[in-house]
Amino acid sequence: MKRFIGFVKKEFYHIFRDRRSLFILFGMPIAQIMLFGFAITNEINNVDIAILDHSKDTNTEEIINKISASKYFSINQFIDKESDIETIFKKGKIKAVLNFEKDFSKNLIKDYKANIQIVTDATDPNTANTISNYINAILTQYNKELNNKVAFSYQIVPQTRMVYNPELKSVYMFVPGVMTIILMLVSAMMTSISIAREKELGTMEILLVSPLKPFQVIVGKVFPYIFLSIINAIVIVVLSIFIFKMPVLGSLVLLGLESVLFIITALALGILISTISATQQTAMMISLMGLMLPVILLSGFIFPISSMPLPLQVISNIIPAKWFIIIIKGIMLKGVGIQFIWKETLILVGMTIFFIGISVKKYKIRLE
Amino acid sequence: MSIHNVIQVEGLTKKFGDFTAVNAISFKVEKGEIFGFLGANGAGKTTAMKMLIGISIPSSGKATVAGFDVFTHAESIKKSIGYMSQKFALYDDLTVKENITFFGGIYGLSRKRIRQKSAVLIEELGLEKVANKLVGALPLGWKQKLSFSVSMIHDPKIVFLDEPTGGVDPITRRQFWEMIYKAANQGITVFVTTHYMDEAEYCDRVSIMVNGKIEALDTPKKLKEQFKVANMNDVFLKLARG
Numbered sequence: 020m021k022r023f024i025g026f027v028k029k030e031f032y033h034i035f036r037d038r039r040s041l042f043i044l045f046g047m048p049i050a051q052i053m054l055f056g057f058a059i060t061n062e063i064n065n066v067d068i069a070i071l072d073h074s075k076d077t078n079t080e081e082i083i084n085k086i087s088a089s090k091y092f093s094i095n096q097f098i099d100k101e102s103d104i105e106t107i108f109k110k111g112k113i114k115a116v117l118n119f120e121k122d123f124s125k126n127l128i129k130d131y132k133a134n135i136q137i138v139t140d141a142t143d144p145n146t147a148n149t150i151s152n153y154i155n156a157i158l159t160q161y162n163k164e165l166n167n168k169v170a171f172s173y174q175i176v177p178q179t180r181m182v183y184n185p186e187l188k189s190v191y192m193f194v195p196g197v198m199t200i201i202l203m204l205v206s207a208m209m210t211s212i213s214i215a216r217e218k219e220l221g222t223m224e225i226l227l228v229s230p231l232k233p234f235q236v237i238v239g240k241v242f243p244y245i246f247l248s249i250i251n252a253i254v255i256v257v258l259s260i261f262i263f264k265m266p267v268l269g270s271l272v273l274l275g276l277e278s279v280l281f282i283i284t285a286l287a288l289g290i291l292i293s294t295i296s297a298t299q300q301t302a303m304m305i306s307l308m309g310l311m312l313p314v315i316l317l318s319g320f321i322f323p324i325s326s327m328p329l330p331l332q333v334i335s336n337i338i339p340a341k342w343f344i345i346i347i348k349g350i351m352l353k354g355v356g357i358q359f360i361w362k363e364t365l366i367l368v369g370m371t372i373f374f375i376g377i378s379v380k381k382y383k384i385r386l387e
Numbered sequence: 388m389s390i391h392n393v394i395q396v397e398g399l400t401k402k403f404g405d406f407t408a409v410n411a412i413s414f415k416v417e418k419g420e421i422f423g424f425l426g427a428n429g430a431g432k433t434t435a436m437k438m439l440i441g442i443s444i445p446s447s448g449k450a451t452v453a454g455f456d457v458f459t460h461a462e463s464i465k466k467s468i469g470y471m472s473q474k475f476a477l478y479d480d481l482t483v484k485e486n487i488t489f490f491g492g493i494y495g496l497s498r499k500r501i502r503q504k505s506a507v508l509i510e511e512l513g514l515e516k517v518a519n520k521l522v523g524a525l526p527l528g529w530k531q532k533l534s535f536s537v538s539m540i541h542d543p544k545i546v547f548l549d550e551p552t553g554g555v556d557p558i559t560r561r562q563f564w565e566m567i568y569k570a571a572n573q574g575i576t577v578f579v580t581t582h583y584m585d586e587a588e589y590c591d592r593v594s595i596m597v598n599g600k601i602e603a604l605d606t607p608k609k610l611k612e613q614f615k616v617a618n619m620n621d622v623f624l625k626l627a628r629g
Contacts, residue, residue: 025492029481036480036521221474227442228470229493230462 026239196320206285214293268354287374423590479523528559
């Protein structure tokens with residue numbers, strides 16, 4: 020036990036004396052959660068739009084008022100002719116133009132139909148799409164209000180309800196993802212690098228010649244990272260609750276236990292990587308390419324798995340992060356208990372045992 | 388087995404597939420002896436040494452180190468030996484004291500014993516002023532001397548040195564050998580590999596490995612007489628060229 024404490028102490032010296040690892044351990048989680056929470060978002064807010072109103076009558080005025088009253092848009096400019104659209108788009112500030120046809124109110128009364136053209140700047144297709152959807156929604160709403168005044172029959176009015184994330188806040192989607200990335204980064208990458216470092220420096224050989232058992236060496240190296248990962252997980256959850264008002268509907272204990280399980284999965288992966296890489300460089304490359312990329316691209320964190328081509332959907336099953344994201348989304352957003360996520364949990368447990376099994380086999384206790 | 392022989396090796400062999408790295412070597416090392424283990428690069432020195440320190444399993448043959456069998460009691464061997472590898476292997480980002488404490492700790496020394504040892508060791512090496520500085524900031528020669536002392540922190544019976552003086556200046560090498568003599572005088576057996584033939588002259592006995600076999604084993608004086616040459620360098624060249 021005393022040996023173990025001495026070993027762990029030494030490991031903490033390594034971590035706290037290396038600015039790079041300190042940054043990855045503590046700067047990264049906070050920076051990532053802030054970035055994803057504030058900067059990278061699918062929502063639109065205060066988008067600048069311009070109005071080209073050929074009618075200037077009651078109806079167009081009502082619509083314009085409605086749009087400018089919403090927090091999504093701010094009307095930046097009124098223009099007079101079609102040729103101006105191109106000019107203002109080129110300046111780049113205005114993202115959409117609403118073009119009301121001539122005699123808007125008159126047409127509405129005469130033909131029950133009037134036209135608005137929505138022109139969006141689609142250099143950023145996602146934003147353009149969102150803007151046009153939002154404007155459409157406002158118009159539909161207005162349409163309905165008009166129709167209520169006139170008695171109309173047979174209307175199908177879809178009532179969409181977004182459950183679990185009613186405001187469609189993107190931070191709800193990012194927190195589980197960021198948490199997964201950070202735990203993967205700290206647990207798998209940092210451990211594999213730190214073990215590879217001992218190999219590279221030749222100190223691993225000295226440790227193996229010492230009376231320490233190989234598994235004591237590994238546990239001693241891994242332990243500080245378990246500890247730091249748990250702290251990181253707590254920091255992320257606390258930040259998301261207090262800064263982003265993200266709800267944690269399910270049990271915090273379950274969330275904690277599942278996180279520890281995932282940390283162990285990631286550590287097992289880290290040890291596995293370190294057994295096959297002789298230098299820190301290799302360990303880092305394998306971790307980045309083999310772990311981080313799949314976590315970001317294939318885990319369902321950013322891109323929905325259901326819209327991937329079939330082969331990628333199949334591959335996504337072997338990525339531990341995918342299952343962990345399902346688990347924590349379930350606990351945080353849906354408030355589910357273990358009875359709904361035992362399958363995913365079991366898969367993670369299975370993967371962990373598998374990784375540890377191979378590492379033990381691959382770990383060369385006596386070099387050759 | 389004689390109680391004076393701390394290392395006894397008989398027909399020790401290590402094969403990697405078809406390649407025989409160490410081919411049935413046999414020798415004995417007495418207590419307190421400085422035993423030089425020489426050979427060209429790739430002759431099999433390091434492989435042989437790894438089998439003796441318990442991190443590589445021999446393919447066949449017999450060997451005991453400090454009275455323990457390398458096949459069955461590798462863990463007991465580890466407690467009785469010290470090892471210093473060719474690569475400098477202390478932690479650069481730990482201070483002199485922290486390194487001593489750490490290695491003392493993994494050999495299971497008590498806290499009190501570590502404090503005593505560390506004070507003696509720092510004084511002997513004249514490292515008082517840098518005791519709380521990171522080891523990475525020390526000159527290579529100092530590091531090597533510190534590394535040697537740390538490898539003996541648990542008072543081992545035998546200390547294995549794998550090319551300990553690689554890359555250090557002649558003065559430091561000289562001091563290093565004084566430390567080796569001092570250890571031998573205290574009854575610690577020193578098993579040392581080296582490339583420097585002048586260092587071979589300092590050893591009590593020398594073995595020379597060529598292609599996995601021990602081709603010569605005797606005191607430096609007798610080896611020179613046997614091969615009718617003036618120095619160990621020529622002994623080595625004669626053997627290595629075949």
